[in-house]
Amino acid sequence: MEVVLAVAIGVLTASGVWLVLRPRAFQLVIGLSLLAYAVNLFVFSIGGLAIDKEPILVDGVTPNLTNYADPVPQALVLTAIVIGFAMTALLLVVMLASRGTTGTDHVDGTEA
Amino acid sequence: MSGIVQAAMPNLIVVPVLLPMLCAGVMILLGEHWRPLKLVLGTISTVLGVLIAVALLRWVNVNGPATYLVGNWPVPFGIALAVDRLSALMLVITWILGGAALLFGSSRWHRAGVHFPALFQLELMGLSGAFLTADIFNLFVFFEILLAASYGLLLHGSGESRVRASVRYVAVNILASSIFLIGVSTIYGVTGTLDMAELAARLSKPGVPSRHLVDAGAALLAIAFLIKAAAWPLNFWLVPAYRAATPPAAAIFAVLTKVGVYSLVRLWNLMFAGGPLAGFGADGLLVFGLGTAILAAFGMLASHRLAAQVAWGVVISAGTLVAALGTRAEMVLGGAIFYLLPSTVAAGAAFLLADLIDRWEAGTTIVEEAPFLNAKLEDTSDVNLDDEEAPLVGRPIPASAALLGFAFLACALLIAGFPPLPTFIGKAAMVSAAIAPATQGQGSGARGAIFATVILGCGLVALIALSRTGIRIFWSGGRRQPPVVRAAEAVPVVGLLALCGLLTVAAGPTMSLAHAAARSLRDRRDYIDAVLRANVSASPTTPKALRETPR
Numbered sequence: 001m002e003v004v005l006a007v008a009i010g011v012l013t014a015s016g017v018w019l020v021l022r023p024r025a026f027q028l029v030i031g032l033s034l035l036a037y038a039v040n041l042f043v044f045s046i047g048g049l050a051i052d053k054e055p056i057l058v059d060g061v062t063p064n065l066t067n068y069a070d071p072v073p074q075a076l077v078l079t080a081i082v083i084g085f086a087m088t089a090l091l092l093v094v095m096l097a098s099r100g101t102t103g104t105d106h107v108d109g110t111e112a
Numbered sequence: 113m114s115g116i117v118q119a120a121m122p123n124l125i126v127v128p129v130l131l132p133m134l135c136a137g138v139m140i141l142l143g144e145h146w147r148p149l150k151l152v153l154g155t156i157s158t159v160l161g162v163l164i165a166v167a168l169l170r171w172v173n174v175n176g177p178a179t180y181l182v183g184n185w186p187v188p189f190g191i192a193l194a195v196d197r198l199s200a201l202m203l204v205i206t207w208i209l210g211g212a213a214l215l216f217g218s219s220r221w222h223r224a225g226v227h228f229p230a231l232f233q234l235e236l237m238g239l240s241g242a243f244l245t246a247d248i249f250n251l252f253v254f255f256e257i258l259l260a261a262s263y264g265l266l267l268h269g270s271g272e273s274r275v276r277a278s279v280r281y282v283a284v285n286i287l288a289s290s291i292f293l294i295g296v297s298t299i300y301g302v303t304g305t306l307d308m309a310e311l312a313a314r315l316s317k318p319g320v321p322s323r324h325l326v327d328a329g330a331a332l333l334a335i336a337f338l339i340k341a342a343a344w345p346l347n348f349w350l351v352p353a354y355r356a357a358t359p360p361a362a363a364i365f366a367v368l369t370k371v372g373v374y375s376l377v378r379l380w381n382l383m384f385a386g387g388p389l390a391g392f393g394a395d396g397l398l399v400f401g402l403g404t405a406i407l408a409a410f411g412m413l414a415s416h417r418l419a420a421q422v423a424w425g426v427v428i429s430a431g432t433l434v435a436a437l438g439t440r441a442e443m444v445l446g447g448a449i450f451y452l453l454p455s456t457v458a459a460g461a462a463f464l465l466a467d468l469i470d471r472w473e474a475g476t477t478i479v480e481e482a483p484f485l486n487a488k489l490e491d492t493s494d495v496n497l498d499d500e501e502a503p504l505v506g507r508p509i510p511a512s513a514a515l516l517g518f519a520f521l522a523c524a525l526l527i528a529g530f531p532p533l534p535t536f537i538g539k540a541a542m543v544s545a546a547i548a549p550a551t552q553g554q555g556s557g558a559r560g561a562i563f564a565t566v567i568l569g570c571g572l573v574a575l576i577a578l579s580r581t582g583i584r585i586f587w588s589g590g591r592r593q594p595p596v597v598r599a600a601e602a603v604p605v606v607g608l609l610a611l612c613g614l615l616t617v618a619a620g621p622t623m624s625l626a627h628a629a630a631r632s633l634r635d636r637r638d639y640i641d642a643v644l645r646a647n648v649s650a651s652p653t654t655p656k657a658l659r660e661t662p663r
Contacts, residue, residue: 020287025279032286039290046301072300076249080293083256087286090263094278101272107283109276 001049005041012038025095025105029088036084040077047073117167122646124171125180125193127164128203128240131157132233139230150229151218157233158211161240165207169200173625177632177642179246186648188310194246194643197629198449202243202374205453206367208611209460210236212604216464217360219600224269224358231268235261235364242371246308246643248296248333251375255292255340259285262368265361266353277349277356284349288339295332302326308382309643312636316387327392330383334376334393341372341430344404351411354423359467362419366426366459370452373433377445380437381633382640394440398559401435402566404428409573418466418581422459425527428570429455436542439563442634443545446627451538453622454612458526458535461608465519468605469585472516472595510594515602517586522609524582528575534615534622539567541623 012034019031047070054061054068061067095105102109117124135157139150172178177196181187195203214232222228238258245251266278296306302325305311320326335346342350350369354362376397384392408427415421429451436448522533529535546560615622632638 020283028283032283032290035287035290039293043293043297046297072306073297076297076300079249079253083253083289084286086260087256087282087289090260091279091282091286094263094267094275094282097267097270097275098279101275107279109272109279 001051005045005049009038009041009045012041023106023108025099025107028107029092029095032091033088036080036088040081040084043080044073044077114170117171121171122178122180124164124168125178125195125244126182128161128168128207129193129237129244131160131164132237132240136230136233136237139233140227144226147222151214151222154214154229154233155211158207158214158236161207161236162204162211165200165203168195169197169204172197172200173628177639179643179646181646181648184648184651187644187646188305188307191250192246192307192309192643192646193241193244194309194639195244196632196639196642197625198374198377198633199243201449201453201625201629202367202370203240205370205456206236206239206243209367209457209608210239210364212460212608213360213363213464215600216363216467216604217358219598221269221358221360225267227264228268231261231264232360232364234258235265237261239364239367239371243374247306248299248308248311248379249306252289252292252296255371256289258368258371259289262361262365265364266357268361269358271356273352273356277352280349281353284339284346288336291332291339292336295329295334295336298325298329298332302329307643308379309640312382313640313644315383315389316636318388320388323389326383326389330379331393333379334397337372337376337379338400338434339372340369341376341434342369342404342427343372343400343431343434344407347404347407347427350427351415351420351423354426354463355417355419359419359464362423362463363460366456366463369426369430370433370456373430373437373452376434377437377633381445382636385634385636391440394438396438398435398438398563401431401433401438402562404431405435405566405570406431409570409577412574412577415577416581418469418585419463421577421581422462422466422523422527425462425574426459428527428574429459432539432542432567432570435563435566436546439546439559441545441560442630443548443627444542444563445633446623446630447538447541447543447545449629450541450619450623450626451535453626454526454534454538454615455529457608457612458523461519461605461612462523462527464601464605464608465516465523468516468595468597468601469520472513472592473585512595512597512602513586515597515606516595519605519609520582520586522612524575524578526609526612528578529571530575532616534612534619537616537619537623539571543567 016031016035016038019027019034022028022031050069055071057063098109099105104111135153138153142150172195177194180193182191182193185191210232217228217232235258238254238261241254242251242258245254263278263282266281267274299311300306302322303311303314305314314320315326339346354365357365380393380397384390405428408424408431411427412421412424415424433448433452436444526533526535529539543564546563548560
């Protein structure tokens with residue numbers, strides 16, 4: 001499981017970095033989104049991967065991290081997803097405005 | 113006064129975050145009408161903010177750091193806001209600059225787009241929160257708040273150059289936020305805490321588990337902060353963005369780079385000032401800081417518009433501060449904290465002044481006209497310096513031209529750091545501490561000498577660049593109408609410069625405050641104790657007998 005997740009994060013990051021280094025608006029937005037996915041998976045996995053651990057308190061189970069999933073990364077990743085989504089939406093608006101005023105979707109605003 | 117503050121602590125700590133948030137909410141509901149009402153609201157908010165920030169500064173200077181528990185959760189589980197001398201100083205600077213920029217903007221810039229007052233309050237909220245929080249993830253959230261507001265402020269007024277600068281600004285900051293998140297989660301994964309004080313306490317004990325992962329996490333965080341602080345080689349987004357921004361927005365952006373510097377100073381000192389991991393990354397900070405200052409000095413030489421030169425000045429001061437942190441010497445850090453205050457205020461004043469000068473050079477005497485210069489924000493008037501140099505002898509200087517001239521002189525000397533202005537005092541404190549013979553094994557001679565040379569050299573280059581601009585604007589500008597300056601525009605500029613003058617007069621007490629701030633930053637125990645021992649206040653449902661007993 002760890003290997004699959006690690007490979008997934010790695011592939012997403014690599015693709016994201018590649019796309020961010022490209023000059024077009026679409027590539028930049030998709031690249032940043034892929035990077036955000038990779039980061040979210042990374043944040044989520046930082047509490048350790050586990051199967052069959054209780055997510056919320058259950059009577060009779062000792063409340064420690066051997067019996068329960070770490071709740072903090074879950075809270076963090078929720079916040080990170082929401083913020084990342086909002087920022088990407090904002091970037092899209094700026095990109096559209098840039099396309100409108102400069103007439104090109106190049107990130108520098110010129111083709112040269 | 114002090115009685116009221118005493119009674120309001122520690123709840124007063126959260127007010128600089130809540131006050132602008134409420135104001136912004138009301139302003140958004142008011143929509144685009146009721147401009148005077150929004151101006152009054154904004155003024156009340158910033159005046160109150162300045163008063164609260166000063167009250168907090170006075171309180172922590174006497175009583176030491178204080179903590180506010182958000183939602184009354186005990187420390188490792190909830191988010192804590194903590195204020196110490198450095199946070200309080202940053203708050204004071206932020207709110208004063210915010211007030212000045214708001215007043216300046218009320219002359220005409222607030223009409224250039226929508227929701228300017230509300231965005232401005234949200235910016236102040238994000239900045240205050242970032243300076244107050246004692247939780248790394250909460251720091252991320254406040255960074256995002258201040259960035260989101262800054263995107264809006266940067267786009268205020270629209271126009272091609274602002275949109276183009278925004279694309280890069282937003283993209284770079286989203287990238288930085290991703291790096292920030294990776295760093296935060298790595299540190300949480302290794303140490304199991306997000307609270308800064310708890311983190312520092314755990315890292316100061318011997319036997320830190322997987323210290324290389326801690327180092328990696330801290331390095332990633334530092335990269336994110338260095339991007340915000342506009343450190344070389346990650347700072348090419350800054351100057352186009354700052355010179356394109358409307359002047360009041362640019363003035364408040366002068367604090368924005370300092371947020372990166374503040375976060376670096378805070379976290380580096382908490383994590384690496386002592387204990388088994390001491391000194392990690394100091395060389396890197398020194399190199400990046402000095403590289404930033406050198407690059408920015410040349411950038412300043414290479415630019416013509418005053419706003420661009422001031423933006424490079426902001427980068428010089430950020431580089432100086434990062435390098436000062438990298439020298440690892442407490443006395444240098446103290447000087448740097450002092451230097452931070454006037455350099456931020458001066459940059460803010462200079463951005464505002466640049467707008468007045470731009471307007472004067474463009475020959476516009478109608479201040480009511482919509483504040484778009486042109487699509488490219490470039491000077492359209494063809495100012496040829498050599499033709500028709502009319503003799504000026506005997507012609508009376510209009511008071512407004514004299515005002516701009518003196519303000520420019522003060523800004524130039526402040527940015528370059530020349531006596532008798534307070535940036536010089538800050539630089540002198542840093543340099544003399546850096547080249548002082550190492551007494552306690554701190555700050556070796558070579559580091560100090562390189563630091564001193566670069567800092568003084570950058571000041572000289574900045575002075576050359578700015579005096580060239582001054583000659584072009586004031587001495588060889590050809591015949592122009594005297595500038596029209598409104599009171600709402602002159603008062604903020606003069607006020608900010610007067611504040612710098614005050615810092616020269618009160619340099620002694622301010623310097624000892626800065627050194628006290630540096631001492632407690634390096635020592636860390638005050639801060640850690642204040643946060644970890646913060647008491648949960650009793651809930652209203654707790655029986656009265658239990659409520660009286662300290663927990």
